[in-house]
Amino acid sequence: MTKGHILIVDDEKRIRSALAGILKDEGHEVSVAEDGSQALEMIEKDTPDLIMLDIWMPGMDGIAALQKIREQWPDIAVVMISGHGNIETAVKTIKAGAYDFIEKPLSLEKTVLTVQHALEAQRLSTENRRLRHKDSNRYQIVGDSKAVKELERQIALAAPTNGWILITGENGTGKELVAREVHNRSRRFDKPFVGLNCAAIPEDLIESELFGHEKGSFTGATVKRKGRFELADQGTLFLDEVGDMSLKTQAKVLRALEEQSFQRIGGNKTISVDVRIIAASNKDLKKEMEKGNFREDLYYRLHVIPINIPSLRDRKEDVPLLVGHFLKVFSDELGKPLRTVTKEAMEDLLAYDWPGNVRELKNMVERLVIMVPGSHITRMDIPESLRKEHLQPSFRDAKKEFERRLITKAINACNGNISQAARRLKIERSLLHQKIKTLGLD
Ligand SMILES: Nc1ncnc2c1ncn2[C@@H]1O[C@H](COP(=O)(O)OP(=O)(O)OP(=O)(O)O)[C@@H](O)[C@H]1O
Ligand SMILES: [Mg+2]
Incomplete structure (x- = not known):
């Protein structure tokens, strides 16, 4: 009750x-x-x-x-x-x-x-x-590097228009996040945002996913189904990994997108919609076009408003903010105390190149929030694979970390009472005070 x-x-x-x-x-x-x-x-x-x-x-x-x-x-x-x-x-x-x-x-x-x-x-x-x-909070674009500020400026300019947008960037840089932000800041914000990941769907099903189908139009089509294009009416259609569509599909899609009308597969009624297109790709579509893998007309049609999201390694100054942001998000979500990251641990995170970009960083922080017991995340907690050779902790660092943990544990066990903690550790109170200072535990 x-x-x-x-x-x-x-x-x-x-x-x-x-x-x-x-x-x-x-x-x-x-x-x-x-x-x-x-x-x-x-x-x-x-x-x-x-x-x-x-x-x-x-x-x-x-x-x-x-x-x-x-x-x-x-x-x-x-x-x-x-x-x-x-x-x-x-x-x-x-x-x-x-x-x-x-x-x-x-x-x-x-x-x-x-x-x-x-x-x-x-x-x-x-x-x-x-x-x-x-x-x-979760879907906020975090970062205050020049690159992120420029990104926000572009989003602010592009969002209110009806223009098609092509977002490019490596895996995990935040392409979908940016697409959603554009939608949320557009006049269509209270209408649907519908996504279709062209890389995740078998080629022969893309058309049916996009346009829907009538009952009985092909084997397995046992009921009538609306496609994503129709579901996105009045709103935004997000074509993710658009570079993964075959040339044949690209042609059909381009026609429908331009005319804003289509027929369900197996149907003969023309359905008109009002849909804004945002596409994304981690491939260099210009190169794909030159190689003949991507249609020129579709490329130029999508390229009206290009937005490129730089890789995380090119804007490392965002790393501390992102780490802080995800620490907070996951502590809240998992009901864990908010941890701080020691200076040395942050140095490791800054030295790393983040090939998986923000997604990789986010996953790592989630793991740290789950795994690290104390209130500090230290160099020892950072996965080996992430540390560069010369950043392997020295004997001195390792000793420091050990002391830091031991002391934190004792202080916590004594509810912050330093004299008690000193007795528990069998050292002088003054030495404990000194350690607290030098180890940055105050
Ligand atoms: N600047 C940022 N601030 C906060 N969160 C971010 C930022 N960039 C990315 N993220 C988060 O990182 C994760 C990956 O982002 P997203 O899925 O948008 O990337 P993507 O470019 O579409 O990746 P992929 O190419 O792998 O599909 C998401 O959880 C997203 O919320
Ligand atoms: Mg994505």
Whole structure:
């Protein structure tokens, strides 16, 4: 059962104490206020999960208070307490954002049940908001190198237009991330963003994936199916790894994309759509074109707005920010404490070339968040494969790391009490202080 902090607002003392009694018996934390303005003051100091709000009160009444609460604290659930024969007003309050109402005289059962439901709904909506927030964080483009700033400038310029975009960059540089960002910042942001990875789909299925098919149009087509092109109507179609389409498919696709109309496979009705195209490739499409692997007309059509994302090794100044960002993302997600990266460990990360770009870095940070026990990520935690030969830790470094861990463990075990930790380590307190300083543990 969901327990919560409930604020009861009613001018009648009898009602306040009766309700408080019921809710305390149910295990909730309860506070009381006599009118709307007192309630608002109390909310300001200690925000409750749920407010039981009387409709008729002298001073600021329940309707006015409800309005204020909805504006300032959208996460608090509000249940109105309605006088007998006041149903019409009570119903109106629901339109104004109250979760539900209970009627005087109060029924024990109905009160308990309504409170229970309201608290559950409140918890869900808070959780949703948190997830949405996390989501928006998750898809943020992190970096403050010149290259990333230039990228953001290009996105800002390109997004509001209807122009086709070709995003190029090595694997894991963030091509899809940029495509989504363009979509989110365009007028189509509340319409679908539909992706099709041309490299992941067998050549002979690409057309059916794009255009859909009618029932019975080929073996296996047992039901009618809409294609991605149709699903993206009004929105954006993201053609990932566009360089992997065969020349034949490229021709068909180009025609449909240009005409913004097509027929489902096995169908004869022409379907018109309004779709913006964003394509991406990790191949050099110009070279592919010169080699005859990519159609010239499609290349020039896609190349209206080219966006190239540089490799991570060409903008290493973004590495610390990216590491910090993903440490936070994964600590939140996995419910782990936020770690810091020691200077030496960061040197290793900066020296590495990141052939898998941001995706590789992201995966590595996730692994560190899961695997590293202490509060610091040290050189010893960085996978061997990532360290350059000359960056293999020296005996001195290794000794330092060992001391750092031992000391951190002892201090944590003694809840931060240095004298106790020193005794546990069997060293002088002054030496421990000195070590804490030199090892950068303060
Ligand atoms: N600048 C960045 N800031 C934050 N996250 C990023 C950044 N660049 C990439 N990422 C993250 O790295 C991962 C890889 O990015 P994405 O899938 O967009 O790359 P891609 O270029 O499409 O890769 P591939 O060519 O392998 O498909 C994603 O989880 C993405 O969110
Ligand atoms: Mg991709």
